[in-house]
Amino acid sequence: YNEYKSYLRFNMSLRVFTVVRRGQYLQFQRCFHKDGNQEEAPYPGVNAHFTNKMRFVLPEDIPTIPVYQVLNKNGKVVTPADDPGFEQDDLVTMYQYMVRTSVMDRILMQSQRQGRISFYMTNFGEEAIQIGSARALKFRDVVFPQYREAGVFLWRGYTPLECMHQCFGTAKDHGKGRQMPVHYTGLKANIQSVSSPLGTQIPQASGYAYALKQRDKGSCVTVFFGEGAASEGDCHSAMNMAATLDCPVIFFCRNNGYAISTSTSEQYRGDGIASRGIGYGIPAIRFDGNDLFAVYNVTEAARRMAVEGQRPVILEAMTYRVGHHSTSDDSTAYRSVDEVHYWDNVDTPISRIKLYLSEKGWWDEQAEKEFRGEVRKEILKSFQEAENTKLPNPLWIFDDTWDDIPIHLEDQKRELIKHLGEYGSHYNLENYEPMK
16 A cells, blocks of 8 residues: 555546556656647647647556555555544444444345245445445435445445345345345435346436436435446446536445356456546545445545536445355356455455554454344244235235326236135235235
């Protein structure tokens, strides 16, 4: 870290919010220095001068964006001035939410392996991203999730029991059992529903932010996505729209190394995702996603830029997806056990904060043992309650889309009622809410 200047530089001409490496910034400037021709090019599509030198801009001539870090893997603060200075109760609560997310993950993943739920996606290795960003945002800021943001839901008041009802698809699921597991919907948490199609939430977030700009200047939108989703055309459209319309949206990219089985080396040739901000004219920063303090500092600063400046910001959190992409994936087919072992045991978001708390005297092994035991009991109780809850009324499938149900759906509803009346014994209807 010492080879970097210990400040965040926001260069207005390039609109890049980043930590600048010593010497390389001057090298970057020399790539575009003015020669003897000082005449400005009058074309409406560019703000530049003419030059008599033919020079291609080569990627290797531009320094890579470094990774901003506050708390290293040993739980030590690199630069004391960057420590957010959380009070003991506040930081312990954040740590506990990280642990709660991890414990819930393990229980639900194991339940899927036992055939008790159909599908699951873990958040292992990305707990700091979720809790750090959720802590920095205001509740009034709407969130558009991808599918690996369970910690954000929990932080905003979504309970483990609500997560269980959703994963089991019970009658008490807010979505009435219509979605796959982990597709939470959080009206009470001011979070939009998780949806399966990759990247669709990104342009939706830009559109929502544009509407927000018209009526509420005090809040912003945050949209989460992975570096794989950044390869979708939706991402380009969303960022370009947000840039040209100055939408107050934070594009939060979780660069965890893999898009299912596709590694980053096969996804892009450029300098990750943050570097794209230059082309769009959007401020951008790359930071350590395993570092709770860095995540918090960056998200807080980005929110301030988005709200006060009424403009978009790109965040690229560097992290590692410890778990399989989902329970339908076997990551041992495309990455080594040793690689996963390092990120699961040596450099984890949870271990960093635990070391920091222990050094402060705010946490110890006894507190760890007691808390994990309590959380496990709480989540298992929620699990059992959801597992024993009846499934949704089959007729609810026709609800909540139309104010007045169209004739063709009314016909289908009558056909379903007739069918279940004749053959209901084949469907274990005793496990469902009664049809009324």
